[in-house]
Amino acid sequence: MIQDYLVLSIVLFCLGMLGVITRRNVFTVFMSVELMLNAANLAFIAFSRLHQTMDGHVLAMLVMAVAAAEAALALAVVILLHKHKSRLDTNVFSLLKG
Amino acid sequence: MNDFLSLLPLLVTCCGAIVLMLLAALEKYRPESGALLSLGFLAAAFFLQLSTLGEPARPLFRELFNGMASTSGFSAAAGAIVLACAFFTVMITHTYFKENSFATLEFYAVLLFAVCGMLLLTLASELICAFIALEIMSLAVYVLVGFNRNSLRATEALFKYLLLGAFAGAFFTMGTALVYGAAGSTRFYDIAVFTQSGGASAPLMIGGVFFLLVALLFKAAAFPFHAWVVDVYDGASVPVTGFMATALKTALFALFANFLAQSAGLHDKWITFLFVISVMTMFGGNLIAIGQDNLKRMLAASGIVHSGYLLIALVAISADQFSGSVIAYYLAAYGAGTLGMFAALSYLGGKDERRVSFEDFKGLAKVRPFSAAAITVFLLSMAGIPPTAGFMGKFYVITAAINADHIALAVLGIVSSILSMWYYLRLIVLMYFHEAEEGFDTGRCGWAGTGTAILVASVFVIGIYPIII
Numbered sequence: 018m019i020q021d022y023l024v025l026s027i028v029l030f031c032l033g034m035l036g037v038i039t040r041r042n043v044f045t046v047f048m049s050v051e052l053m054l055n056a057a058n059l060a061f062i063a064f065s066r067l068h069q070t071m072d073g074h075v076l077a078m079l080v081m082a083v084a085a086a087e088a089a090l091a092l093a094v095v096i097l098l099h100k101h102k103s104r105l106d107t108n109v110f111s112l113l114k115g
Numbered sequence: 116m117n118d119f120l121s122l123l124p125l126l127v128t129c130c131g132a133i134v135l136m137l138l139a140a141l142e143k144y145r146p147e148s149g150a151l152l153s154l155g156f157l158a159a160a161f162f163l164q165l166s167t168l169g170e171p172a173r174p175l176f177r178e179l180f181n182g183m184a185s186t187s188g189f190s191a192a193a194g195a196i197v198l199a200c201a202f203f204t205v206m207i208t209h210t211y212f213k214e215n216s217f218a219t220l221e222f223y224a225v226l227l228f229a230v231c232g233m234l235l236l237t238l239a240s241e242l243i244c245a246f247i248a249l250e251i252m253s254l255a256v257y258v259l260v261g262f263n264r265n266s267l268r269a270t271e272a273l274f275k276y277l278l279l280g281a282f283a284g285a286f287f288t289m290g291t292a293l294v295y296g297a298a299g300s301t302r303f304y305d306i307a308v309f310t311q312s313g314g315a316s317a318p319l320m321i322g323g324v325f326f327l328l329v330a331l332l333f334k335a336a337a338f339p340f341h342a343w344v345v346d347v348y349d350g351a352s353v354p355v356t357g358f359m360a361t362a363l364k365t366a367l368f369a370l371f372a373n374f375l376a377q378s379a380g381l382h383d384k385w386i387t388f389l390f391v392i393s394v395m396t397m398f399g400g401n402l403i404a405i406g407q408d409n410l411k412r413m414l415a416a417s418g419i420v421h422s423g424y425l426l427i428a429l430v431a432i433s434a435d436q437f438s439g440s441v442i443a444y445y446l447a448a449y450g451a452g453t454l455g456m457f458a459a460l461s462y463l464g465g466k467d468e469r470r471v472s473f474e475d476f477k478g479l480a481k482v483r484p485f486s487a488a489a490i491t492v493f494l495l496s497m498a499g500i501p502p503t504a505g506f507m508g509k510f511y512v513i514t515a516a517i518n519a520d521h522i523a524l525a526v527l528g529i530v531s532s533i534l535s536m537w538y539y540l541r542l543i544v545l546m547y548f549h550e551a552e553e554g555f556d557t558g559r560c561g562w563a564g565t566g567t568a569i570l571v572a573s574v575f576v577i578g579i580y581p582i583i584i
Contacts, residue, residue, distance in 0.1 A: 026292075030289055037278075037282055047278075047281070050278075050285055053285035054284075054285050054288055056289065057288035057289040057292045058288075058292075060289065061291075061292045061295065064292065067296065070299070072295070072300070073295060076243045076291070076301065079246075083246065083247060083284075086250065087250065090254055090258070090277065091277060091281070094261070094270075094277055097264060098274060101267050101270055
């Protein structure tokens with residue numbers, strides 16, 4: 018059973034990673050990051066069941082709280098970006114080229 | 116009671132941040148008073164932190180916190196460095212905001228929240244606690260980077276940093292989940308016990324630690340996750356860049372060292388990986404730094420190189436008798452030099468950061484000899500010329516590498532140090548051996564000038580201190 022949950026979690030994580038790398042819309046990119054965090058949460062819950070302890074549940078709750086804080090800041094940034102560029106495409110940001 | 120004393124600096128800064136945030140709602144408090152107040156809180160926290168330096172290593176409030184936070188001489192020293200860096204950053208910002216008008220009281224509140232996160236990070240001895248501290252610190256620093264909302268560059272830097280930082284944060288959580296799956300706990304101590312009995316080779320453990328290292332290396336701007344740092348440092352305002360380069364790095368390496376030093380099994384397993392990363396970081400950083408024309412970008416790239424040296428120190432630590440003194444000393448030396456550089460830049464930069472490139476500082480020594488001399492001292496310290504702090508820092512790192520039988524690493528470190536002379540000396544040559552093309556008229560040096568002078572002194576004091584003692 019634990020393998021199935023783990024595989025699902027890894028698949029979700031990889032999907033999120035793929036989204037961050039390939040998508041060009043700012044919203045989609047941030048959603049992909051959330052997907053990665055939730056993949057980790059799923060793994061926490063699955064392992065919590067495996068070890069028969071409640072630690073994993075607590076950790077998942079904490080990660081959710083942090084993810085919410087991060088999402089709040091991300092949305093503020095999206096508004097700021099829209100004010101400057103009136104577009105939400107990551108391609109338009111080209112002032113800083115490393 | 117002693118446990119409470121160790122937590123007190125964290126509580127004081129946290130209270131300071133909340134007080135400042137509440138005061139920001141009142142009209143009559145100007146940003147200047149915010150600077151004064153935060154200086155007060157930071158100074159109080161710093162002296163409290165100093166008083167805990169001699170305390171033995173132990174978990175804090177074992178019953179209450181369940182081993183989530185612990186202190187040691189190294190953690191206390193790292194906390195003191197973080198607080199000192201924050202103190203000088205506030206001094207720098209006070210002057211910087213005279214020429215660049217986007218100051219609000221909230222800036223200092225957010226800065227203090229960042230310091231809270233960093234202090235918690237130095238104390239963390241559990242992965243989720245570390246994750247939360249990391250995010251408190253990162254969220255506050257993101258806001259600081261994008262604080263100048265009218266600047267497109269700052270917004271772009273903020274976006275880049277937030278996106279990649281969140282990405283790294285996701286790696287950290289996934290790594291934590293996998294380590295939790297393998298070891299059944301996220302406390303460093305339990306992970307160490309698990310890896311001691313051969314658990315370091317468990318597939319889940321390898322995957323988890325790999326993810327964790329990726330996230331930490333990303334935050335530390337090590338190769339191959341270093342590309343963002345140059346852009347973000349360039350886009351952020353000068354004092355914030357200085358703060359990120361010094362305090363953030365100190366907190367991060369404190370966590371890194373605390374995590375790796377807990378268990379010999381873990382450290383031995385990943386030593387080759389860290390070896391390769393540290394060498395690549397040093398030389399990659401040097402390559403980037405040599406190609407830069409913008410001073411802030413050069414300093415960002417040199418920050419990458421210094422991360423490389425710190426990684427050498429991490430490779431060389433031994434879990435049996437970990438004191439972290441080498442890492443703490445290097446961080447203090449690097450912090451004094453880099454922050455001093457940014458202090459000088461913040462008042463020499465002029466209105467809206469006009470002077471940014473190497474060429475802009477041509478002939479500085481003819482017009483402002485003291486500032487030029489201060490910058491020279493900082494650059495020589497970063498390059499590692501005796502009798503500055505930077506030299507002793509590098510000396511200890513290299514010696515530690517040799518003692519741990521990593522002769523190749525020590526030699527590569529010295530080679531990289533020689534390479535880095537190129538871009539440090541370039542600025543010194545431009546300042547001293549060219550005629551001035553402008554008058555370098557700036558506002559009054561103010562607190563940033565005082566800060567620069569103190570940092571020049573501390574570069575020498577930190578450098579000479581171990582010889583005398």
